Amino acid sequence: MSSQTANTRLFGSQAFQKRFSVAIRLIIALFLILFSIFPVLWIISASLDPANSLATQKIIPDNANFMNYNRLFGKDPNFAFGELFYWRWWFNSIKIASISTVLTLSLTTMAAYAFSRLRFAGRVTMLKAILLIQVFPNLLALVAIFLIIFQTGEIIPALGLNTHAGLILVYMGGAMGINIWLMKGFLDTIPRDIDESGMVDGASNWQIFSRLLLPLLRPILIVIGILSFIGTYGDFVLARILLRKVEDYTLMVGLQLFTAGQFDRKWGVFAAGALIGALPIMIIYIALQDQIAGGLTTGAVKG
Amino acid sequence: MTLATKSGTWGIRGPSESMFAVLVRIILIALFDVGVIWFVSNAFAKGFTQLGIVLIVIALMINAIFLLQKAYPYRWMAIGLSFLILFTIYPMLFTFYVAFTNYGDGHLLTKEQALPLILQEKYLPEEGKSFSWTAYRADDGKYALWLVDPSGATFLARQDETVIPAQPGDPGIGEPDGKGIPQSIEGYTRLNTLLAAADKTLPTVLFGAEGEQTVQIRSPSAAAELQQRYIYDEAADAVIDQSNGDIYNNVEGTFATKDGKTIRPGFRTTIGWKNFQDFLTNPALRGPMVRILLWNFIFPTVSVLSTFFLGLGIAIMFNDKDFPFKKIIRTFLLIPYTIPGLISIIIWRGMMNPEFGIINRTIENWFGIDGPPWTVEAIWAQTAILLVNLWLGYPYMMLVCSGALQSIPADLYEAATVDGASVWAKFRKITLPLLLVAVGPLLIASYVFNFNNFNLIYLFISGGPPIAGASTQAGHTDILLSYVYKLAFESGGRGVQYGLASAISIVIFIIVGAMTLFQFRFTNMWEEVSENV
Numbered sequence: 001m002s003s004q005t006a007n008t009r010l011f012g013s014q015a016f017q018k019r020f021s022v023a024i025r026l027i028i029a030l031f032l033i034l035f036s037i038f039p040v041l042w043i044i045s046a047s048l049d050p051a052n053s054l055a056t057q058k059i060i061p062d063n064a065n066f067m068n069y070n071r072l073f074g075k076d077p078n079f080a081f082g083e084l085f086y087w088r089w090w091f092n093s094i095k096i097a098s099i100s101t102v103l104t105l106s107l108t109t110m111a112a113y114a115f116s117r118l119r120f121a122g123r124v125t126m127l128k129a130i131l132l133i134q135v136f137p138n139l140l141a142l143v144a145i146f147l148i149i150f151q152t153g154e155i156i157p158a159l160g161l162n163t164h165a166g167l168i169l170v171y172m173g174g175a176m177g178i179n180i181w182l183m184k185g186f187l188d189t190i191p192r193d194i195d196e197s198g199m200v201d202g203a204s205n206w207q208i209f210s211r212l213l214l215p216l217l218r219p220i221l222i223v224i225g226i227l228s229f230i231g232t233y234g235d236f237v238l239a240r241i242l243l244r245k246v247e248d249y250t251l252m253v254g255l256q257l258f259t260a261g262q263f264d265r266k267w268g269v270f271a272a273g274a275l276i277g278a279l280p281i282m283i284i285y286i287a288l289q290d291q292i293a294g295g296l297t298t299g300a301v302k303g
Numbered sequence: 304m305t306l307a308t309k310s311g312t313w314g315i316r317g318p319s320e321s322m323f324a325v326l327v328r329i330i331l332i333a334l335f336d337v338g339v340i341w342f343v344s345n346a347f348a349k350g351f352t353q354l355g356i357v358l359i360v361i362a363l364m365i366n367a368i369f370l371l372q373k374a375y376p377y378r379w380m381a382i383g384l385s386f387l388i389l390f391t392i393y394p395m396l397f398t399f400y401v402a403f404t405n406y407g408d409g410h411l412l413t414k415e416q417a418l419p420l421i422l423q424e425k426y427l428p429e430e431g432k433s434f435s436w437t438a439y440r441a442d443d444g445k446y447a448l449w450l451v452d453p454s455g456a457t458f459l460a461r462q463d464e465t466v467i468p469a470q471p472g473d474p475g476i477g478e479p480d481g482k483g484i485p486q487s488i489e490g491y492t493r494l495n496t497l498l499a500a501a502d503k504t505l506p507t508v509l510f511g512a513e514g515e516q517t518v519q520i521r522s523p524s525a526a527a528e529l530q531q532r533y534i535y536d537e538a539a540d541a542v543i544d545q546s547n548g549d550i551y552n553n554v555e556g557t558f559a560t561k562d563g564k565t566i567r568p569g570f571r572t573t574i575g576w577k578n579f580q581d582f583l584t585n586p587a588l589r590g591p592m593v594r595i596l597l598w599n600f601i602f603p604t605v606s607v608l609s610t611f612f613l614g615l616g617i618a619i620m621f622n623d624k625d626f627p628f629k630k631i632i633r634t635f636l637l638i639p640y641t642i643p644g645l646i647s648i649i650i651w652r653g654m655m656n657p658e659f660g661i662i663n664r665t666i667e668n669w670f671g672i673d674g675p676p677w678t679v680e681a682i683w684a685q686t687a688i689l690l691v692n693l694w695l696g697y698p699y700m701m702l703v704c705s706g707a708l709q710s711i712p713a714d715l716y717e718a719a720t721v722d723g724a725s726v727w728a729k730f731r732k733i734t735l736p737l738l739l740v741a742v743g744p745l746l747i748a749s750y751v752f753n754f755n756n757f758n759l760i761y762l763f764i765s766g767g768p769p770i771a772g773a774s775t776q777a778g779h780t781d782i783l784l785s786y787v788y789k790l791a792f793e794s795g796g797r798g799v800q801y802g803l804a805s806a807i808s809i810v811i812f813i814i815v816g817a818m819t820l821f822q823f824r825f826t827n828m829w830e831e832v833s834e835n836v
Contacts, residue, residue: 022627025620029628032617033635035694039650040638042661046653055659107383114379123376124833131832133391135819140755140784140811141394143791143804144401148394151351155342173390176383185835204319234643236758241792252645256762259649264659274646285641286634 043271052268068272085247086273089254092164093277096239096250097232100168104175104228105221111176112183113209117195127180134177138170139237145170146241162244170242171232179224186220187213223291230281251277314372332369336362350413353400357393361385395812402805403573405556408798410569414556417570418535421558425517425529426546433525434458434518437484438499439491446508447491449484450518450526459488460510460518496523533566542566578806591770591777598685599782602760603753606692607746613693614700615738619730622708633701640698648762651691652678678764681779688763688780692753699749707741708734747822751815760785765793775800783811 042059047068049061072086114120115127138145146161149170153160160166190213198208239250246257255277258270316325339362346355365385368377377384404410412420434450441447450458450466459469459476471479477487487493499505500523509529511517517529533542533551542551542558551558555577557569582588617636621629639647654660655677663674677687711734719729739746760766766781766789775797776789789795790804823829 026627028620029632033632036636036638036698039647039654039694040642042654043650053659054653054656057661107380107386111380111383114376118376118379120376128832130387132819133387135751136391136395136812136815137755138391138394139757140815141398141808142784143787143801143808144394144397145390146791147401147406147801148354148390148397151346151349151354154349154351155345169386170390172383172386173394176380176387230643234645236645236762237788241788252643255645255649259652259762263653264656267653270649270653274650278642278646281643282638282641285637289634289637 043274046268046271047275049268052266054264054267057267068268069276071269072272072276084269085249085254086251088247089249089251090277092248093233093251096164096168096171097229100171100175100232101225101229103168103172104179105225107172107175108179108183108224109214109217109221110209112180112187113213115180115184116187117192117208118205127184130176130180131178134174137177138173142237142241145238149242161242162248164243164248167239167242170238171235175228179228182224183217183220186217190216219291222288226284226288226291230284233281315370317372317375328369332366335365350416353393353397357389361388364388398805398808398812401801402578402809403575404571404802405569405574405577406571406801406805407803408794408800409567410556410571410802412568412570414570414572417568420568421533421542421566422531422535423514424532426532427519427521427527428530428546429521433521433527435524436520436526438494438502438505439488440494441491445491446505446510447488448510448518448520448526449488451483457483462508462510463512465512466510466516466518499523574802578802581803582806585774587772587774591773591775594770594779595777595781595783595786598780599754602685602688602692602780602782603750603756605689606696606753606756607750609689609693610696610700610749611704611742611746613697614702615704617697617701618704618708619734622705633705636701637698639694640702644695644758645762647695648691648759651687651694652763655687655691679768681768684764684768684780688759691763692756692759695759696749696753703742703745704738707738710741711737744822744826747818747826751818751822754782754815754818755784755811756782757784757788761788765789775803783807783814787811 042057045059045061046054046057048064048066049057050063050065050067051057051061052068052071072084074084115123149159149166150161153163153166157163158165159169194212194216195208198212203211234252235250236252236256239253240256243249243253246254249257251273255270255273258266258273263270315329316322339358343355343358343362346352346358365381368374368381432452434452436451437449439447439449445462447462448460449469450460452458457469457471458466460466469476471477471483471485475489477485477489480486485493494502506520509517509519510526518526519529520526530545532545534545535542540553543549544551549560549564551560551564551566555574556572558566582592621632623629654662657663657674657676657679660674660677663677666672666674675683675686677683715733715737716729719733724732760780760782764778764780766776766778766785768779770777770779775786776793776795777786781789787804787807790800790807792799794800
């Protein structure tokens with residue numbers, strides 16, 4: 001290192017070259033940032049443009065105000081978009097994603113405990129089978145999923161089509177995928193001395209799991225929890241085929257409604273709705289980007 | 304390490320379990336079993352045989368896991384496993400079954416459900432027992448008939464009520480006129496013969512309660528009892544039309560005559576390889592299918608390559624420990640990744656609107672020419688989708704590449720520099736090969752993801768623009784999965800086709816399976832995984 005600094009000091013032109021290259025790269029970075037955030041700036045501007053129209057929108061809107069946000073609350077009597085259930089949809093999404101996340105975490109943590117700490121016949125086979133099965137996410141079989149939930153609903157209407165419970169059940173079918181591997185890998189790094197100290201004190205498996213190990217799992221619980229929440233919150237197709245009544249939609253299915261008919265006349269309201277819908281997720285991502293990046297490279301894929 | 308479970312026994316009671324705990328466990332399992340039995344019997348009664356069988360399998364598994372001490376470790380995953388079986392494994396198996404059936408509009412019921420509906424149908428016989436009739440009309444437009452059969456017995460027939468034997472002078476029925484017909488009926492006014500003959504609705508009215516004896520007017524002088532139209536011949540598996548003697552044979556779930564007349568509803572039944580054969584032999588299906596399949600490979604290939612090289616380029620450019628504002632730049636570049644995909648896609652859809660979108664408006668303002676017809680012409684729609692996916696996908700690639708770059712040892716580059724290697728040579732001989740080892744599996748995973756990237760395809764322009772000459776809703780940017788969705792849920796009035804859609808789902812399974820096999824082979828992932836269990 002020290003010889004390098006000496007070099008830079010000796011050859012001033014090299015230092016200049018370095019600074020020049022940094023400057024060029026900063027300019028490129030500026031362009032890339034523009035490319036990345038332009039759609040976001042554009043949608044912010046659209047949400048503040050009371051004209052509510054795709055055709056006349058400018059990057060800096062005339063008479064910017066929060067009219068489009070008020071329209072989401074249904075406060076504009078002149079706005080004839082039929083019925084808008086924005087806050088119902090938003091609440092549905094948060095509800096479904098939260099319940100699914102809690103259930104996913106419970107199911108995977110317990111299963112991963114058994115895979116990591118207990119030894120039993122079929123353990124390795126099961127682990128490999130789970131890895132193979134998660135290659136086929138259940139949305140690939142969407143027709144069958146639809147028919148199964150339809151049939152279930154003919155027997156127990158509370159779990160059938162058009163129920164949030166049915167949708168959550170379907171999400172649970174995908175709970176035990178790569179998450180088990182992530183969780184088990186993390187559990188494997190926790191020394192077994194901890195378990196053994198518990199056993200000496202006469203603790204049962206359940207006590208060891210819930211009192212000793214669970215608190216140590218916090219970091220991986222956060223990663224899996226966030227990925228699962230984001231995945232469920234952003235799901236479109238399963239919610240689209242299983243939920244039929246407009247007021248029962250999730251936010252993603254509801255937002256898609258805007259594209260039907262005269263999309264260009266609802267552009268501003270869509271923009272306001274999209275921003276409110278995207279914000280929670282963007283905040284989570286940006287606040288926890290390092291943790292999530294770690295989790296990503298080991299498993300989940302997006303984009 | 305043999306912690307926990309003392310080597311299992313086949314008994315029910317655990318090593319340190321109280322009798323009370325065992326009892327509670329058995330009672331809970333018994334309650335669960337009662338629920339399952341109720342569900343399964345209902346499933347069988349409604350013709351959902353497969354669902355019933357899966358529930359039985361799951362129930363047996365749960366019973367074994369919770370009753371046998373040897374299966375103790377599985378209690379920790381019993382619920383998760385049940386969901387995995389019910390909503391991931393079973394749907395795949397059920398897809399295989401549906402692919403070999405005609406399940407879809409017109410074939411939604413089982414044969415056991417469809418036959419009673421068919422046999423319910425009635426017709427008005429030309430001959431046979433007939434009545435002479437007199438009509439009455441109520442103020443609300445309902446009719447009543449006074450019927451006299453050939454033996455002289457008299458009946459009162461009203462709409463939606465049972466036909467009853469009646470005499471003039473009975474409660475609610477007026478005194479007879481010269482011919483023995485009541486002059487009035489309570490609530491109704493008698494129509495004279497002329498008025499009755501001129502009434503256009505009267506011949507279409509059915510008298511009698513539903514599912515019972517039904518009478519309809521056949522001519523100005525006669526009314527007749529409706530007869531059951533179809534009779535099912537179980538031995539021949541055929542339906543015979545009583546009114547004209549036509550024989551309808553069971554042809555792949557529809558009762559049809561030789562000259563092509565059919566009875567609705569049909570019913571669902573297995574039809575062998577027909578769904579698959581249709582795609583090979585029917586030009587209106589085969590042509591679009593070939594296009595969709597081709598695009599389904601082009602789209603992920605171009606997407607993965609473009610996002611990877613852009614992401615890698617950016618990662619290399621800023622792979623400098625002391626580059627200024629590194630953290631801020633990274634955060635900004637990650638923004639596309641943080642927005643829920645659906646929202647970004649719809650935003651792009653608005654921005655790329657050929658008429659009103661900002662992109663084409665800008666092109667027009669700056670260059671004075673019309674922008675490309677995104678969403679209208681096939682080639683532009685495909686380009687648009689690839690561009691949007693580049694925007695959506697490159698931050699992820701940047702993220703994983705910059706991680707992998709940091710793990711390449713710096714002394715390799717130093718050694719290469721000493722040997723006089725050019726920048727390009729260093730990139731090709733050191734960076735790329737080492738990087739591919741690390742991110743190779745992720746590239747394949749990303750390929751598989753994009754192979755089934757339903758959201759982008761469907762939300763951008765629903766797979767459009769449509770392919771001309773297709774007999775289904777096939778579009779130029781459709782991939783297999785979005786095509787499946789359209790066949791099953793958005794048929795555009797052509798009737799949903801679960802069977803056909805499932806046949807394509809199976810093609811998706813096979814391709815995804817093959818790609819995964821390749822991934823495991825190519826990257827040693829399987830071996831690594833096997834060591835880590």
